[in-house]
Amino acid sequence: MRRVLALIWLLVVLAALGYVAVQSVQGLRLETDILALLPREDQDPVLQSAKDRMAQNLAGRAVILVGHPSREVARAEALNLRRNLLRSGLIKPNTDIPDQDAIRRLGAAYFPHRAGLLSEPDRQRLGAGQGEPLVTRALSQIFGFGGVADSRLLARDPFMLFPAFLGDLPVPANRLVMDGGMPSVADGPITWVLVSVMLAGEPYALDFQRRFVEAVQAPSGVALLRLGAVFFAQAGAEQATAESSRVGAISMAGTVLLVLLAFRSVGPLVLSVLAIGTGLLTALAACLWLFGSVHVAAQLFGASLIGISVDYALLYFGQVFTVRTAPSQRLKHVLPGLTLGMVTTVIGYGSLALSPFPGLKQVALLSAVGLIGSFLTVLLWFPLLDRAPGRSLNSKAAAMAAALWRFWSEARFQVARKAVLALLALLTVWGMTRIEPDDDVRRQQGLSPVLVAEQSAIQRLTGLGQNTRFFLVQGESEQQVLEREEALGDRLSGLTGWQSAARFVPSFRRQADNARLVQTALIDPHLAAYRARLGMAEIEAVAVSDTPLDLAMIRSVGALPILDSLILDDAMHAVILDGGADTDALRMAAQGLEGVRLIDPVGDISRLLEAYRHRALMLLAVSTVLMVPVLVWRYGRSGAVRVLAPALAAIIATPPLLALAGLGFSFFGAMALVLVLSIGTDYGVFCAEDKVHDPVTLVSVWLAMITTLLSFGLLALSDVAAVKAFGATMLVGVLTAFLLAPSAGRRP
Template identity: 30%
Template sequence: MKPSLNQFLSHKTAKLRLLIWLTLIAITLATGLVLWQGGARVQSDILAMLPKVSESPMTQRAMAQVEQQLANRIYLGFISDNEQSAIDAAKTAMAKLKQPSKDGTQVSHRESAFIDISSADMAQAEALNRYYFNHRFQLLTDEQQQLLERGQWQQLTQATLEKLYNAFSYANSDLLSHDPLLLYPDNLIALAPSQQLSVKQGVLLKTIAPKVLNQSPQFAAIVMAKGRDSAFNPNAQQLQLSALTAAFDAVKQQDSDIEIIKAGALFHATAATDNAKKEVSTIGLISLLGVIALVWFAFRSFRPLTIALVTVSSSFLFAVVTTTAVFGELHLLTLVFGTSLIGISIDYCFHYYCERLNHPSHSSDRVIQQIFIAISLALLTSVIAYSAIGLAPFPGMQQVAIFCASGLVGAYLTLLLAYPTLAARPLRDGNRALDYASRYQGFMLSLMPTVPRKRLLLAVGTCMFIIIGFTQLTANDDIRQLQHTPADIQAEEDELRTLLSGGTDNQFLLVTADSEQQVTDELAQLEPLLKQAKQDNLIGNHLSLSRFLPSQSAQERHYQLQGQIYREYLDEILARLGLDPSIKGALVEQYQAAKGNFITADNLLNHAAGESFKPLWLSPQEGETGYGAIVLLGGITQLEALTQHFDALPHVELVDKVGDISTVMGHYRQITLGLLALALLIAGIIFTFRFGVRLAAVVVAVPALSALLTLACLGVSNNPLTLFHALALILVFGIGIDYSLFFAESKQQTRGVMMAVFMSAMSTLLAFGLLAFSQTPAINAFGLTLLLGIGFTFLLSPFIQIFTRKSNDVD
């Protein structure tokens, strides 16, 4: 150690270092308070941690519009044996949801928690009628078009007569004076998407067929709403849940037999938030209690426990403030992963006190000088490991990297600056604990075969296990593993999606072209393929602008075909229908005035009739030239087959953000494993300058073999490899190599090191072992990998003494 550094770590500077440490703590606290008062917050949105997928500007805009349309929407179903009861329940719920919301403290807000609360949108239907009636000469159904193309206008006349004499006919004199063959009503009906929902009293209804013979059907009334704020905002969650609870209570008071089902991101986000909070508190508390028990077991004193708590607290303070300063927020997932920092930052405390136990006559300053190189190398390798995690394309994982790296720096500075004063008092006799550690190490070393043949068999057996595990190892990069959904919530959502004929999925079709007319032409060509996909059970439903925005060529064709009616056969048609011949002039005039009156994207979307269709259209923005249209899909059953279904259309792209992100995850999983190999190589080079090539290779081999054994165990246990397993392996290296370092630095004096490594490993296993029991698959994968990896490293690290000791005696 350099003289200047040795002088800085001497007893003479202890008070100065404590003052520096207290100043750092005060500055960090003040910075944290400023950040939180300035708007920093805890982020619970699972989407905020997803990687950013590189897409074209048009695709990015399309994804943003779809997300905006689908985000924060909830769907409610009120099921009853009585149709009117279901309708009444829906009306009661809608009325209640429109009232100003209350939070958990019963404080009323000026606005309701939800907007766009509706069932069947009657205003939209009226707006559609007003708009399309003015364009009736550009509209024909497929059947009407075919009849006119064949010159069979007489059949249209016959159909009109049947409607006129039907008791339930919607025909009246005003409609007949504008549309004598009643073509328009059929076109208006054709605009409605095909579905099995009916409308009664302004409420969407679905009749549920009985599951058992001789049982009456049930009726489900559907209500839709959109949260005023993000469903992933904890405060908004509380307001929306309170509003829903009040609405459900009102419904139940009205009819206690009503069954209520619900779906939407709100319920998934709430479950994720509650689960994350529960796991943070549970894992953090049990981990902390475990650390307390370990410290008391080893030192039989509250002073080391107090110092341990100071170390952990300062570590978390540095971690939280640094992460918040860098990102402006703190993700709940970061806190869940960050609870493992307890088991890592405490390592410095363990190594310090175990070294003091092993050398009770040494002062605190001398102990720090003795372990300085080892803890500095340990910090360096851990920061390298966390930096590798930070290269992942996940803001959440980047936060974990910053959180844990800065937390370890905080623990390291606490050891160097505060321990000489705060932990200066000597410990009680700890020979019993040190003897236990020495016996354990002796037992482990005795397991190593001394006969070369047996060592070869052990090596071959280990290699065979690794090979077998690797042959069974698979990969799964689906981002759905990021979030755990309780079975009851998923069951309700599946039931409601069935009622809505599949609902709307996150995947959609994007149609692009150079002009508006080309886009509408592409939509028209796409429609038959969509109908075929539905017949093939590839999708349950779709929503396309082709129904509401026919191509200009189709509109022109429809206008010309209707010329048969208004130019050639109008007299005969009026006579057959018994209509007053005097209306002929006005009809011809209306027809001629409609020439060129095309339905365009601009006039439709700027009309009340097209307000809800705006998210489905993409006009060129500044610097762009192309147009686009979005086709929403629902009830997708076979995504890969659906993708191939549209291969023949070069201007149609199936946008699958989930699939794209999953592909990115797979890519970065491979990169992360490559970074692990690179980190091992860099560490080996660094250690070569300290230990020489042979011992440096042994130090690096311990975490490397642990990683291989961990992967083999995952393969044998049929756990698919994910990015989170790979990220955890980086930490296996970063944490586990510390054990190798301390054994390599200790040479023959390993009794104190063995005790410190034992306590460090137990605390780390406790923290990460608890993560392995998380209900969130991503966290579970992270914890399980570390549980296995650190366990193997702990078992293997004592064997380094074989390469460091000069005799068989262990101090």
């Protein structure tokens, strides 16, 4: 029967191998979108849709500044860069920065409706009855040095209100000037030329990232500054791939060296690698089959699975140091512990699937399938393939293991045990007074410092940034939405900069009100004297247009792609913020305005992380409850408590101990505690299964602990704060659980 099951398992593994091979030939899909890791629990589908739309708009843009001391070289290289990107199909032909031709088209579309168009400063002056400053400004523009007015313009727009309106449009990057049709800015001796592009591909797709980043290169002597999600995503994917490769290589190398040193034979090494390989292969196949892709988070933690999946092989081959020479005897002796250990660990990993993070759901699946695959390999193949001869246990290792057994079991060490536990309790209580929650999602990312510096430089030079906060404005009609935007804009004035559809196209009501203000506060009291001052016989009066300007007219011009980002649909617009105003002040600005909500995706995610940190702690309770029946069935009530105690002590002590080291407690640390519980329970199970306190058992557990620390513990060296928190928690928690695990053994 065992041979039949072993053959069936071989067929499953071969099928997984074939599936992964086919997927590899077609191109493995590796997801790098950080948004895929974030919770999506907005109860309002409209709100979630708006967030998704704005996130896509933000991710679909990229900004490059091309700099050189020579203005001509900077302009030529900027043109060349854009031309190459267009030729390669990496960007769309349109841009969100209007050029000179676009401005002319806009002027032609706006001009017939000029009677209802006012810049915000002009509107405020006229609303206060202050028409004289506008008269003075117009006269200075006419008679001043380099005056730009002519008789035809004066006849149609006597007070030069229309140029003021165009100049007040919230066009992105208002610190730039149009230099020969190209947005530019001078910074000391360097001339910077802006290349603002809209991506033609998926910014989180690895192939597109690679092609785009490789295409954004500059010749020697030309400086480049980059801003965009595609650059950060590519750097993050590269970092994650490098870290997973490094962790996997070190973990595998350490495991190989450890097995060779411990068993002094190639046979256990080959079979241990086989157990690891089948686990990883089946896990990858299951992940690709169910999800269609693998997220870099799952890839990174999957590399760490090496240190867990090898535990079953180590517990099995630990029996070579005993009198059990037959493979069936070795398996029979460790099978109860292996089975219980696998079940409790899978329960712990399965709890990750209850989290709201799609990336962690992949981690849960990959890890659970990988562990089951490794367990089945040990169970079904090892008895058939094992040819390892019996060996004697290293005397020093045996002495250390025996000493640890005696410390936790013999009466003469009772005072020392109490002292150790009291010290652990004291450090835990002290650390609890210093625990600081760390739920800010911005601190959980590993952003490239080079790109962060370039982003700061671009913001300083141009005013462009990546502010994710925005107001969502809803109404029953387009005109009602525009009116509500205008009411919001009145409150935002002086608080922060903003871009809204109403600033490009005022509502019908605002246009009529503007025309009335011009007539009553400017034309009626000042036009006659103004005409006499100019010595002109007749000036065409400004009349209200019969057809007010609407958004469709301006959008049809195609000169302002930014409107596509602001208009989510006819009854829902976004108001994008330019500055870094305080969030509370922004919320106050929207207070009392119907249909207006401040959306702060980063803040929302941080608040959700806080909520899910508490939920993760609840997962600990769920995992414990799921483990208890199995442990009670095997060991009875008191025995179950004894087995769980080391792991529970580890998860209670780990966050305070890390707090003493200056590490905050985040959702990712809380999720790691779920695994500490399951792995620590494994160690307790292995020790509880040994009724004679055999040093071989503790040496095997010690080897398993080292391989776990070689994998998960190495994550503590990551530059990504979330991964670092996970790894540090695993490092301290697993080590603590191992040191306490012998207390789960029955005392002689």
